[in-house]
Each structure stands twice: as structure tokens, then as C-alpha cells.
Amino acid sequence: MTYNPLDVKKTYFITGAAGFIGYHLAKNLLEQGCQVxxxxxxNDYYDVNLKVERLQRLEPYENFTFIKGDISDKELILNLFEEHKPxxxxNLAAQAGVRYSIENPDVYIQSNITGFYxxxxxxxxxxxxxxxYASSSSVYGANKKVPFEESDxxxxxxxxxxxxKKSNELMAHTYSHLYQIPATGLRFFTVYGPMGRPDMAYYGFTDKFFAGEEIKIFNNGDFENDLYRDFTYIDDIVEGIERLLSNPQIEEGEVPHRIFNIGNSxxxxxxxxxxxxxxxxxxxLGRTAEFKKKFEPIxxxxxxxxxxxxKLLEEAVGFKPKTSIEEGLQKFVDWYCDYYKVV
Structure with missing residues (x-):
């Protein structure tokens, strides 16, 4: 296994730069001197103030350029590529959320399909x-075989x-085949951490704790057959992405497209x-903290x-996520309490 380190002389274009993963990745690249x-x-899918805060933390970097715009605007995107030549x-911009896609499907087609196109x-x-580009562990659906492998x-x-997200993988493969675009799709598994997404369960649970409200747990109270999640800390996600950036798969006679899981396994x-x-x-907090719990069906x-x-990620770039939930959640809680001044 050999891989090329990050090339700081290149220009990196990040969609969804005000988002959770986009912000952390941009910050990491900027700290190393990359042009981003x-x-x-x-958008207001969740608290805009948090997105503004992320962008404000990126603004001091002289090598950062931010454009407020939508990837579903084709003319804008083509012009930006023409101007900045990344x-x-x-591509980390997407309308996220499984449950919200049932309530508001239109925005998923606009951002995730048209935008990615x-x-x-x-x-x-x-x-x-x-x-x-960002794919998701959700593409595995209700697969019973575990662990999930990219060939499933x-x-x-x-x-x-x-x-x-499945459509994104198919579209990318087609464009790689037709136009020899080196592309890599990443299936993220439940990413969490400081400056995270308020629509995620761990963040929402913490909100409700400080509001004195009960949390809803969608497992019917069945502890024997509880839901399992592969929680992946944000720093591990960023390191995995960074290791892949300068390592596209280009082999004679092969479509230059591949897919990797990034999860805590x-x-x-x-x-x-x-x-x-x-x-x-x-x-x-220095005191016992316990959630008020309400159990509901999945x-x-x-x-x-x-x-x-x-396994494929390890073989390609020698990396495996390693942050425990004890360590990762403690960092999130410490950030949350400081950010919202609740201590």
C-alpha cells in the first residue's frame, strides 16, 4: 500500500463548505496552506447561525474564497470552474436527513440529483x-448481512x-466511464462531533436535556433488539477524505471510479x-445527567x-477510523456546553 500525500499547491473546491463535514475538511486543508x-x-434546514459561525471561523484564512450559491444553478457552477480552475x-453539498426526505422530497431532487449532475x-x-463525493451508508437499506461491504x-x-445517494454513485460511474473523470464516492456512517448537525439524534438529545424535555427513542424499548449504529467521529472522516484526495484510482482499461465505506466498523x-x-x-456538568426517555416504534x-x-479503505490508504464514542462524545459535549454557554 502506497499513497500520495496531500498536494498543498493544488486548488480545492468544496461544495457544502458551511456544512458539518465541509467546514471541518475546509479548515483542515486551509491549516495546511491549501487554496480552498x-x-x-x-439554507435553513437547520439553524443558520451554526452555518454562519462555521463560515466565520474560515474567513480569517487568506487562502479561502467563499461563494454563496446553489449547486443546482448550472450556469453558476460552470462559471466558477472556468474562473477558479479547481x-x-x-462534493459535500446535499440535502441531508432520512426522515425529512419523506416530508419534503423536492429539495432532495434539486440538490442531490440536479446539483450533483x-x-x-x-x-x-x-x-x-x-x-x-459524499454518498451514504443509507444506500445499504435494510441489508441484513453485516458488516456492510462495498460489493454488497x-x-x-x-x-x-x-x-x-445511490443515484449519485451511478451518475459518477457513468461520467467516469464516458469522460475519464477520476471519481471516488464515500459512504459515510453516522458522522458526529463538535459543530455538528442539530438534526442528528445526539445533538437533538442534548438540546432536549437542557430544555428539560423528554427524548424519543425509536426502538420500541426493545433493548435486546436495539438499533445499532456505526458512529464515526468527524476527525476520522476528515482524515479519511484527506488521504484519498491525492489518490484517485487510475488503471489502464479500468473505469476510474471507486467507492469506499468510511465508518468506525x-x-x-x-x-x-x-x-x-x-x-x-x-x-x-459535574452532576448526574439523565435523559427523560420516551420509547416509540422505529x-x-x-x-x-x-x-x-x-477493509478497502485500509488497503487503499492505510487508514481506519479509531475514535471511541467515549472520546468523541466528550469532545462534542464540551464544545456544546461552551458554545451554548450552558455550564
Missing amino acids: IGIDNV NIVM NILEACRFHPVDHLV SVDHPVSLYAST NPEKLMVFIETLEKCLSKT KLGDVPATYAST
């Missing part, structure tokens, strides 16, 4: 060294969000995750388990 162009429509593109078109007309069938998604029961979050809150579109095999 970021775009985001700063070498490496990371525009990025592919831009890479077609303005060739790049590598296109890295992903033909039975259980949410529109998952369908759009150590799934935890949801109740264990919640108990760990309680312990972290207790430690930060939600439409949810899957019983996510569990990543990361």
Missing part, C-alpha cells in the same frame, strides 16, 4: 485531477435520501450511545443497523 474555494447556499473537487458536467468541461447489493433503498447499540452521552454530560425509512467494513 467553498460554495454553500446556507484541481480537486469535493451540474458538478459532473463542470468536471466534464473543466477536467479535474479527482472528484470526491444496494438496490433496495428504504428512503428517497438513500435513492438519491464498531457499531454501538443506540442505548449504549445514549448512556455514554449521559456520562459525558455528567462529567462536564420510524419509516430508518434501518435497524449500520455497520461498515473498512
Whole structure:
């Protein structure tokens, strides 16, 4: 296994730069001296103030350029590629959320399908060294075989969000085949950490704790057959992406497209995750913290388990996520309490 280190002389284009993963990746690249162009429509799917805060933390870097815009605007995207001539593109902009895709499907088609198509078109007309794009563990649907491997069938998604991510993988493969665009899709597994997404369960649970409200746990109170999730800390996600950026797969006679899981490959029961979050809150607050719990049936579109095999990622770039939920959740809680001034 050999891989090329990050090339700081290249220009990196990040869509969704005000988002959770986009922000952390941009910050990491900027700290190493890379030229970063970021775009985001700063929508109100969750608290805009958090997105603004992320962008404000990136503004001091002289090598950062931010454009407020939507990737579904094809003319804008083509013009930006013409002007900035990015070498490496990371498409992290997407309408996220499984349950929200049931309530508001239109925005998923606009951002995840049309938006990604525009990025592919831009890479077609303005060739790049590598296109890295966000897929999702949700493409595995309700697969029973674990751990999930990249070669598993992903033909039975259980949410529109998952369908759009599966579509992205197919679209990228086609463009790689037709136009020799080196592309890599990343199936993320439940990413969490400081400056995270408020629509994620761990963040929402913490909000409700400080509001004195009960949390809803969608497992019917069945602790024996609890939901399992492969929780992956944000720093591990960023390191995995960074290691891949300068390492597209280009082999004679092969379509230059591949897919990797990025997950902790150590799934935890949801109740264990919640108990760990309680312990972290207790430690930060210096008092016993316990959630008020209400158990409900599993939600439409949810899957019983996510569990990543990361063997391919390890073989390609020698990396395997390693942050424990104890360490990762403690960092989140410490950030949360400081950010919202609740200590």
C-alpha cells in the first residue's frame, strides 16, 4: 500500500463548505496552506447561525474564497470552474436527513440529483485531477448481512435520501466511464462531533436535556433488539477524505471510479450511545445527567443497523477510523456546553 500525500499547491473546491463535514475538511486543508474555494447556499434546514459561525471561523484564512450559491444553478457552477480552475473537487453539498426526505422530497431532487449532475458536467468541461463525493451508508437499506461491504447489493433503498445517494454513485460511474473523470464516492456512517448537525439524534438529545424535555427513542424499548449504529467521529472522516484526495484510482482499461465505506466498523447499540452521552454530560456538568426517555416504534425509512467494513479503505490508504464514542462524545459535549454557554 502506497499513497500520495496531500498536494498543498493544488486548488480545492468544496461544495457544502458551511456544512458539518465541509467546514471541518475546509479548515483542515486551509491549516495546511491549501487554496480552498467553498460554495454553500446556507439554507435553513437547520439553524443558520451554526452555518454562519462555521463560515466565520474560515474567513480569517487568506487562502479561502467563499461563494454563496446553489449547486443546482448550472450556469453558476460552470462559471466558477472556468474562473477558479479547481484541481480537486469535493462534493459535500446535499440535502441531508432520512426522515425529512419523506416530508419534503423536492429539495432532495434539486440538490442531490440536479446539483450533483451540474458538478459532473463542470468536471466534464473543466477536467479535474479527482472528484470526491459524499454518498451514504443509507444506500445499504435494510441489508441484513453485516458488516456492510462495498460489493454488497444496494438496490433496495428504504428512503428517497438513500435513492438519491445511490443515484449519485451511478451518475459518477457513468461520467467516469464516458469522460475519464477520476471519481471516488464515500459512504459515510453516522458522522458526529463538535459543530455538528442539530438534526442528528445526539445533538437533538442534548438540546432536549437542557430544555428539560423528554427524548424519543425509536426502538420500541426493545433493548435486546436495539438499533445499532456505526458512529464515526468527524476527525476520522476528515482524515479519511484527506488521504484519498491525492489518490484517485487510475488503471489502464479500468473505469476510474471507486467507492469506499468510511465508518468506525464498531457499531454501538443506540442505548449504549445514549448512556455514554449521559456520562459525558455528567462529567462536564459535574452532576448526574439523565435523559427523560420516551420509547416509540422505529420510524419509516430508518434501518435497524449500520455497520461498515473498512477493509478497502485500509488497503487503499492505510487508514481506519479509531475514535471511541467515549472520546468523541466528550469532545462534542464540551464544545456544546461552551458554545451554548450552558455550564
